[in-house]
Amino acid sequence: MAPERPLPPMLERMWGRERAPRRGPRPRLDLATITAAAIEIADAEGLAGVSMGGVASRVGVAATALYRYVGSKEDLLTSMADAVALDPPEPGGMPWRDYAALWTRAQRDLVLAHPWVLEVTKYAPPLGPRRLLWLDRLLAALAGTGLDDGEKINVASTLTGYALTDAALAHAAGMGFEEHAGAGLEGAADYGELLAEVLDPERYPALSAAVHGGVFRGAEGWADDADFRFGLDLMLDGVEQLIARRTSKGRFGG
Structure with a gap:
């Protein structure tokens, strides 16, 4: 039987498979708390506002301490993208x-x-x-x-x-x-007006005809x-x- 492929540390944490340390103080934080703080920042400021230092400050630890729970910003983003998802709708016998x-x-x-x-x-x-x-x-x-x-x-x-x-x-x-x-x-209407200015009917005959025919005119958005x-x-x-x-x-x- 082939040996099990070891999971990367971040996936171990995301799936709750990380082994608890036998010795030493109990961790003050967990991945869920850190991820929730990062999501709050991203929702308020966009992804550009998310930094390891900013997240560490929000959860009340030094930036260096955060790396005990999250190996890198890329790992944090992976966790955020998963944690932000709500539970999916259940099929429940639907077609x-x-x-x-x-x-x-x-x-x-x-x-x-x-x-x-x-x-x-x-x-x-x-x-x-x-x-x-x-x-x-x-x-x-x-x-x-x-x-x-x-x-x-x-x-x-x-x-x-x-x-x-x-x-x-x-x-x-x-x-x-x-x-x-x-x-x-x-x-869409502004887009149509811009295209009408730049399109050459000889090179873009089908698109130009559609634009001048009003395909984007009156669109709600x-x-x-x-x-x-x-x-x-x-x-x-x-x-x-x-x-x-x-x-x-x-x-x-x-």
Whole structure:
């Protein structure tokens, strides 16, 4: 039997597997307390405001003492991204499509409530107990669809990516695009007016025609719920078609 792969110290702490020291004074802090303090700072000041020194000051220890519990700022960010997640909605017998829509929207809303998460989770797969609980629940909702485990994981990754992308766009819209290339964009209509100025109809014939046709005119904004649902339905329609193909293949042995 192959030996168990040792977990990195931060994951041991996140999963409650760190061995308690047999000797010495009892630790004054724990990872949950430190992480909660860091989340408070990030919510108030953004991720740029989170420093090991600032977190240490908030929990009442010297910065050097914090490294006894958290090996680095990167480790702290990993813990924050996991701890900020609420419990996922429970499938509770819901049709897979209804649950997937609820699950994706809940992820988007979570990120909008804590936009600094976008800077931490762009490319990182879930490692902590709370984020993996979200993955588990969607896999459970997809049970009986005929998809194999790899396909279910890919569905989860696709929906998560959509939730993060839509949240990023909505957050940027809420900030007024103040730093977006200095363009001062406040919404989709402003974006359309800017494109109308810069697009060459000969090089961008389809896009130019859409812009001049008013595709962005009168839009409510970048975070319109109907737009979010439109994109989500497109993806769920694709999953539905994949399930239908798997079902048909199993039925006829193709």
